[in-house]
Amino acid sequence: MTSTKAAALNLVTDHGASLGCAHCGQPVAGEGRFCGPACADAHALIHDLGLDAYYARRDAAAPTPTGEEAAPLDLSAAVETLPDGSHCLRLLLDGVTCGACVWLIESALRREPGVMAARVNLTTRRLSVTWSDAVEGKAERLAGIVRRLGYRPAVAGMDGVGDPHKQAERELVRAMAVAGFGMMNIMLLSVSVWSGHAGSMGDATRTLMHWLSALIAIPIVAYSARPFFRSAFNALKAGRTNMDVPISLGVTLATSVSLWETARHGEHAYFDGAVMLLFFLLIGRFLDARARGRARSAAEHLLALGRAPVMMLNDAGMAVPTAPAQVPVGATVLVATGERIGVDGTVADGVSDIDTSVVTGESHPQPARPGDRLFAGMVNLSAPLRLTVTACGEGTLLAEIVRLMEAAEQGRARFVALADRVARSYTPVVHAAALTTFLVWVLWVGLAWQSALFIAVAVLIITCPCALALAVPAVQVVATGRLMRGGILLKSATALERLAKVDTIVFDKTGTLTLGRPDLLPDPAIDMVDLELAATLARASRHPLSRAIARAAGPGPVADGVREVPGAGLEWQGPDGPVRLGRRGFVGPVRVPGGLIEGPELWLARPGRQPLRFTFADAPRLDAVAVVADLRRRGYRLALLSGDREPVVAAMAIRLGIADWRAGVDPAGKAAALAAMKAEGRHVLMVGDGLNDAAALSAADVSASPGSAVDVAQTAADAVFQGDRLAPLAELLEVARRADRLVLQNLGFSLFYNLCAVPVAMLGHATPLIAALAMSSSSLVVLGNALRLSRRREVRT
Amino acid sequence: MTSLLFLIPIALVMGLLGLVAFLWSVRSGQFEDLDGAGARVLFDDGQPLPPPVPPPSKEKHLE
Incomplete structure (x- = not known):
């Protein structure tokens, strides 16, 4: 079952062919065993290495190799020379899904001469290979093997070793x-003390037990409570208070008062309570940090896969892959057809069409001639170009966008997490209650001040916000995990709270509501035979429009000897004469019908027949209409802000039923529109993917971007959703609302528990046994309540 | 009660041993890849892999 599901995920069109490709399981057209040469190559490599067992071992279909499409990698940053003279290559891998993939990659790499170790981490999808000899180009060769097997390698941006999150x-x-x-051992001693309260334990033995507990507890508190002490200290230094202040105070007081009691041969000591509190809180903290860390590393993974090097011409005139940041001003960069431009520059040579949608939102390709300025993020559509790198630093478009983002973030009110707001009012109340208890016992009842102080400390211990401090992180851990399984990466800790408040959703058009790629428009004038003929040519090309035709036609044969004329189209010598697929002028004189909608087009010319026109448009995501309707039904106000031209935006808004739309908005305009909405008191979720959305993403209360977005947008967004569908967005909002409800329930329960426990403690009845029971039971209730979120209430459509 | 003088230190030492073992396993990276470790044990048979035989039907998934 898993194999078919995974195959369906990779698929664009499913024609239900009987037996799939022998490597990747996708349907095969014709009689071959493979869906393409890349799969045949991967299969042959696996077979030659004697690793055929892979096919029996895998439990998900193999990723479809991308073949020659793979952009070259700049591996210099990924290779490290170890102290013993060997070399280590660290890569991120895409497509690793199961243990068999790990086994296949490791086994294949270990067969290489000189390779000492190869290890794939299935959780983080990182590969590290060590080899001993210093052969030139070894790293490229190893990366090539991985790529031939069908996995996509990428260079990780930051090394995991120095990562502060990882260290924390x-x-x-x-x-x-x-x-x-410590908790387990102290509890062992405490249980014997508690059972000795009936009278069977002598004072001397009890004191011995208490001393032993103190011996264990004091170093452990000093060591394990450091994260809390540090955070509390920083908060107090800044004149604020957070949840860690009462925690630190409670733990410190409980330990020191217990020590004092032990020295006085007292009956009760709270060492167990103090250490148990620490243990529970640390569990919560750790799970929280790990869930966030996983989401963050997955997001980084996405970014690394999108970060392609540019082909720079060096002094010898050779094209070398170079990281965009290392390309000097004035250098010449080659941009292949279909490639995303990596640097800002002017066209030095070549004529092409440029998809500028990521930068401007404009969905119609723009022509580019020598002398035109192009920006990083644009896609070169029709012909290879040479760019001269013009600006770096302040002059680039990216720098301009970053300035806008900084301005937008300054305007964004600092959001205070719910837990911190609760802590702000909770801490003074609790401390006042403890002080009152002390004063009342001393002044009113006339108790000795030592005993009164002990009761006051008991109040502090029992109100120490164990359940309260777990209430929010427990829910967040469960929510983050659930969203991650649904392909949504939540990067910010407070994003869920901000999402729950959202009442307005602002969408970008190109790349967000749409997939940002052209799709063939259905046309009754085109029959299947023509489409198939066009597809046999188109499959040989990487041009986005060719690919759209190939997608629409489904898998099929590729014509032999297709010639690609740069900037014009494809030509094939058919049995009846030349067949051409390309732009207007290329296929010969064409009759253009009146009332044409401007848009990308291709013409198909066959011998003896009228040229046929294919038109393309950036179609909305498959489920966009349903999701947008669903969001409107749930009461969100929807808006569409696009940099595209008015007719295109209007058509999309009408199709999706969004009444509030604006076209031709520039990046600053988007941020300003969001600021205006926020000034009206609305809580805005911005969903966008382009460079032109980045400032708006920072300006919104909360933001999301698809996994295909440019890296600036992904970095600015609080959540990143993967896949071709828009449904994760609805899921995100749904989970946020439910999480918000659960957090409120948890907080309510914790406060109720404190309300019940505080009088008991104030009256002096809070023995360590009662404190331990109350603390653990309330924590378990809160955790159990949070786990309810992981249950799916309904089946997603 | 003198038995306590043996038993408590023994309990503490055993607990400490467990703690040290856990800290060592964290340090040596055994918790880095929990998903992979579960799958790895199924495949790493420690033997040279079977000779390449032409497999009759490759499209056999073990579910």
Whole structure:
């Protein structure tokens, strides 16, 4: 079952062919065993290496190799020379789905001479290969093997070793382990003390037990509570208070008062309570950090896959793959057909059509001639170009966008997380209650101040916000995990809270509501025979319009000897004469019917017949209409802000039923429109993918972008959703609303628990046993409530 | 009660051993790839792989 599901995910069209490709399982046209030469190559490589067992072992279909489409990688940043003289290559891999993939890649790489170790991490999808010899081009060769097997390698942006998040996570694991060890051992001693309260345990033994507990507890508190102490200290230094202040205070007081009691041979000590509190809180912190870390690394993975090097001409006139940041001003860069431009520059040579939608939102390709300025992110459609790199730093479009983003973020009110707002009012109340307890016992009842202080500390311990501090992270962990399974990466800690408040959703058009790629428009004048003929030519080309035709026709044969005329089209010597597929002038004189809609087009010319016109448009995502209707039904106000021309935007708005739309908006205009909406008191979710949306994404209350977005947009967005569908967005909002409800329930329960426990403690009845029971039971209730979120309430359409 | 003098140190030492073992396993990266470790054990048979035989039907998924 999994194989068919995974295959369907990779598929664009499913014609239900009987037996799929022997490698990737996709339907095969004709009689061959493979759907394309890339699959045949991967299969042959696996077979030659004697790794055929892969096909029996995998539990998901193999990724479809992309073949020659693969852009060259600049591997210099990924190779590291180890102290012992060997070399290590670290790559991110796309397409690794199961254990068999891991086994296949590792086995294939280990067969290479000189390779000492190859290891694929299935969780983070990172590969590290070590080899001993210093052969030139070895790294490229190893990456080539991975690519031939059908996996897409990418160079990771940042190394995992120096990552501060990773280090914080490790510190939390260690602190949690130490606290867990301490809790169990102290509990062992405490249980015997509690059972000895009936009278069977002598004072001396009890004090011994308490001393032993103190011996364990004090170093453990000193070690494991450091994350809380640090955070509390920073908050107090900044004149604020957060949840860590009462936690730190509670733990410190509980430990020191217990120590004092132990020294006085007292009956009660709270060492167990203090360490248990730490352990529970550390579990919550750790799960929270790990869930966020996973989402962040997945987001980084997406970015790394999109980060392609540019082909720079060096002094010798050779094209070398270079990272865009390292290309100097004045260098010449080659841009192949269908490639995304990596740097800002002017056209030095070549004539082509440029898809500028990522930068301007304009969906109609623009012509580019020598001297025209092009920006990073645009896609070169029809012919190879040579660019001269013009600007770097302040002069680039990217710098302009970043300035806009910074301005937008300054205007964005600092959002205070719910937990911190609760802590702000909770902390003074609790401390006032403890002080009141102390004063009342001393002044009113006339108790000795030592005993009164002990009762006051008991109040602080029992109100120590264990359940309260778990209430929010527990829900967030479950929500992050659930969203991640649905292909949504939540990057910001407070995004869920901000999403739950959203009442207005603003969409970008190109690339967000649409897929940002041309699709063939259905036309009754085109019959299947013509389409198939066009497709046999188109399959040989990487041009986006050719691909659209190939997609529409489904898998099929490729014509032999198709010649690609750069900037014009495709030509094939058919049995009856030349067949041409391309732009107007290329196929010969054509009759253009009146009232044409401007848009991308291709013409098909066959011997003896009228040229046939194919038109293309950027179609909305498959489920866009349904999702937009669903969001409107749920009461969200929807708006469409696009940089595209008015007729296109209007048509899309009418089709999706969005009444509030604006066309031709520039990046600053988008940010300003969002600021205006926020000034009306609306809470805005911005969904966008382009460079022109980045400022708006920062300006909105909360933002999301599809996984295909440019990296600036993905970095600015709070959530990134993957796949060709818009449904994750609805899921995101739904989960946020439910998470918000659960957080409120959890907070309500914790406060209710405190309301019940505080009088008991104030009256002096809070023994360590009661404190331990109350603390663990309330934490379990809160965790159990949070877990309800992982259950899916309904089946997604 | 003198038995406590043996039993409590023994309990503590055993607990400490567990803690040290856990910290060591974290440090040596055994928790880095929990998904992969589960799958790896199924395939790593430690033997040279079977000789390449022409497989009759490749499209056999083990579900």
